[in-house]
Amino acid sequence: MSTLQLAVIGGDGIGPEVVAEGLKVLRAAAGGDLTVETTEYDLGARRWHATGETLPASVLEELRGHDAILLGAIGDPSVPSGVLERGVLLPIRFALEHYVNLRPAKLYPGVRSPLDVAHVAPGGIDFVVVREGTEGPYVGNGGSMRTGTPNEVATEVSINTRFGVERVVRDAFARAQARPRQHLTLVHKHNVLVNAGHLWRRTVEEVGAEFPDVETAYQHVDAATIFLATDPGRFDVIVTDNLFGDIITDIAGAIVGGIGLAASGNVNPDRTAPSMFEPVHGSAPDIAGQGKADPTATVLSVALLLDHLGRADDARRVEAAVEADLAERGDAPRSTSQVGDAIASRLA
Numbered sequence: 001m002s003t004l005q006l007a008v009i010g011g012d013g014i015g016p017e018v019v020a021e022g023l024k025v026l027r028a029a030a031g032g033d034l035t036v037e038t039t040e041y042d043l044g045a046r047r048w049h050a051t052g053e054t055l056p057a058s059v060l061e062e063l064r065g066h067d068a069i070l071l072g073a074i075g076d077p078s079v080p081s082g083v084l085e086r087g088v089l090l091p092i093r094f095a096l097e098h099y100v101n102l103r104p105a106k107l108y109p110g111v112r113s114p115l116d117v118a119h120v121a122p123g124g125i126d127f128v129v130v131r132e133g134t135e136g137p138y139v140g141n142g143g144s145m146r147t148g149t150p151n152e153v154a155t156e157v158s159i160n161t162r163f164g165v166e167r168v169v170r171d172a173f174a175r176a177q178a179r180p181r182q183h184l185t186l187v188h189k190h191n192v193l194v195n196a197g198h199l200w201r202r203t204v205e206e207v208g209a210e211f212p213d214v215e216t217a218y219q220h221v222d223a224a225t226i227f228l229a230t231d232p233g234r235f236d237v238i239v240t241d242n243l244f245g246d247i248i249t250d251i252a253g254a255i256v257g258g259i260g261l262a263a264s265g266n267v268n269p270d271r272t273a274p275s276m277f278e279p280v281h282g283s284a285p286d287i288a289g290q291g292k293a294d295p296t297a298t299v300l301s302v303a304l305l306l307d308h309l310g311r312a313d314d315a316r317r318v319e320a321a322v323e324a325d326l327a328e329r330g331d332a333p334r335s336t337s338q339v340g341d342a343i344a345s346r347l348a
């Protein structure tokens with residue numbers, strides 16, 4: 001029997017509620033041969049109001065000592081926008097080298113897409129976005145001059161290093177190679193963002209030479225949003241920068257049944273630090289504490305966690321339990337814990 005040391009960050013809003021269900025399912029999936037030991041970290045709005053702290057250095061060091069991290073959501077309207085996002089979530093992604101932000105999009109049987117995808121059979125949407133997680137416009141390389149005056153100037157300079165682009169592109173190629181369709185689409189905007197865009201393009205071309213089986217395509221991000229809405233079946237693996245990836249994974253979530261089902265992994269493929277798994281959705285403060293949130297995205301993030309930890313069979317069992325639950329979901333509303341119980345009981 002082995003032990004999984006899991007750091008748990010419930011965070012803000014519905015975060016703690018959905019994480020509780022994720023843990024329930026994780027424990028059910030682990031069964032007898034894996035003990036899950038959790039350490040809870042109080043990060044987010046409550047801590048900031050109480051202490052002014054976002055992510056103390058000592059907490060970041062403790063996080064490093066775990067096998068993985070499960071996160072609910074970070075962000076709250078009672079805290080100035082950006083303080084928690086830039087103070088808690090992004091520093092974890094950056095410090096733990098979560099350069100692969102993995103976001104699968106799969107249309108499961110029985111799930112209706114809000115778009116008219118009558119022409120898409122169940123299984124007809126099955127792609128994964130490899131979103132770069134440590135660079136781009138997210139790095140905080142910018143500033144504001146003459147703030148609040150008519151002459152204000154604000155910059156957010158996107159950072160794209162050859163090292164950073166190459167490592168995420170290589171990971172995306174490896175994922176594409178391992179999938180049946182072996183197709184990779186680079187999404188960028190190289191007709192306008194010529195410096196970063198050409199670095200990404202050249203890198204895809206050069207790394208692609210190592211993966212002769214993988215067919216590559218390119219789309220500008222604006223055109224990609226059209227195809228995500230009209231012909232999502234064309235995508236297999238998408239690789240893209242941090243901000244484009246943020247935007248298109250919300251669309252991707254929407255077309256496969258809503259953001260309540262969208263899972264993600266902030267993955268450090270080199271395993272030099274723990275990876276962190278979290279639903280794509282935010283803290284949804286409007287429904288927090290009411291037991292209304294759908295924990296499915298967190299449960300599917302737990303499947304990604306298990307897969308990352310080398311427990312592919314358990315991951316598949318969790319996904320199958322979710323799939324079975326989705327196929328039988330009627331329109332009657334269920335509470336957060338009812339959904340968690342229903343999925344967990346299928347694993348018993």
Ligand code: IPM
Nearest residue numbers: 074075085086089246280282
């Ligand atoms: C996400 C979120 C975050 C992001 C925010 C909360 C900083 O939108 O995980 O997609 O932009 O990466």
Ligand code: MN
Nearest residue numbers: 246247250280
């Ligand atoms: Mn987002």
